[in-house]
Amino acid sequence: GAVVSQHPSRVICKSGTSVKIECRSLDFQATTMFWYRQFPKQSLMLMATSNEGSKATYEQGVEKDKFLINHASLTLSTLTVTSAHPEDSSFYICSAFGTGRAEQYFGPGTRLTVT
Amino acid sequence: EDKVVQSPLSLVVHEGDTVTLNCSYEVTNFRSLLWYKQEKKAPTFLFMLTSSGIEKKSGRLSSILDKKELFSILNITATQTGDSAVYLCAGEGNAGNNRKLIWGLGTSLAVNP
Numbered sequence: 677g678a679v680v681s682q683h684p685s686r687v688i689c690k691s692g693t694s695v696k697i698e699c700r701s702l703d704f705q706a707t708t709m710f711w712y713r714q715f716p717k718q719s720l721m722l723m724a725t726s727n728e729g730s731k732a733t734y735e736q737g738v739e740k741d742k743f744l745i746n747h748a749s750l751t752l753s754t755l756t757v758t759s760a761h762p763e764d765s766s767f768y769i770c771s772a773f774g775t776g777r778a779e780q781y782f783g784p785g786t787r788l789t790v791t
Numbered sequence: 792e793d794k795v796v797q798s799p800l801s802l803v804v805h806e807g808d809t810v811t812l813n814c815s816y817e818v819t820n821f822r823s824l825l826w827y828k829q830e831k832k833a834p835t836f837l838f839m840l841t842s843s844g845i846e847k848k849s850g851r852l853s854s855i856l857d858k859k860e861l862f863s864i865l866n867i868t869a870t871q872t873g874d875s876a877v878y879l880c881a882g883e884g885n886a887g888n889n890r891k892l893i894w895g896l897g898t899s900l901a902v903n904p
Contacts, residue, residue: 708890719879719896720834769833773890779825780883780892782833 679703680772682783689760689790696756697786699770705750706772710780711743714767726753760790793818795882797895805903808870812898814880815862824856824863825892827879834879837865870902 679702689695699709709726724745725733732745744756753772757764771782798813816824823841827834838847840856840863847854851870856863867874877899881892 710892720894722892722894725891771833779836779839781836782827785833 680706680770680781680783682768682770682786684786685784686787687789689788691761691790692759694756694758695760695788696754697768697770697788699753699755699772699783701751701772701781704772706753707750709747709753709770709772711745711753711755712769712771714769714785720769723755728753757788760788762790764788765790793882793884793893795880795893795895797878797880797898799898800896801899801901803901803903804870806871808902809866809868810870810900812865812867812878812880812900813862814864814895816880816882816893817861818882818884818893820885821858822883822885822890825881825883826854826863826865827881829877829879829897830875837878867900870900872902872904875900875902 681700681702683698687695707728711723712720713723714720722735723738726745726747728747728750734740742758747753765788767785767787769782769785771780773780795816804810823839825839826837828837838854840854843856843858851868854865865878877897879897880895883892
């Protein structure tokens, strides 16, 4: 199956700092990548749809100035959590549709803890 | 408003039991219904269903879609402790030019030895 990687897998940062999370499609080109957030014992919440070469589409209630998304190539999308606060602590997961495939493949996720 | 509802929310069974997980959906411009298994990390893909009445099978897991009644079921036979996980159902639709998944809350399955 298609492989999606994320880096880092786990990050701890201080309140007020910014954190960048990378999402890469390793063996396929992804024109569209998705960023999700998942709190403990809750389902996935779509934050934004990342389109290569254009602005991301954010879901209602997600601050685009706080969660900066860049999708500069067909294999890389980044999510930057700016001025992170403890309430931003969560599990962030990216996914992508593989070229010529109908199903969505997920990265392994990034556990963000803001202290 | 698009929504996906899964039931039950949680389930505890013994090894060897058969379980049926339910997923009903209302998704605009519906394309497909997907099942994922989530253990401690990100979800892993199980099935994608696009046509009614055609059962998809993978080992002890199987799934079927009813596009008239707008639901899908995921069956797991002869359950094992390794089947313990959250099973997520998602409906795929179109939002403009974008493909989009609407997620259910998941069914948390615990298989006891």
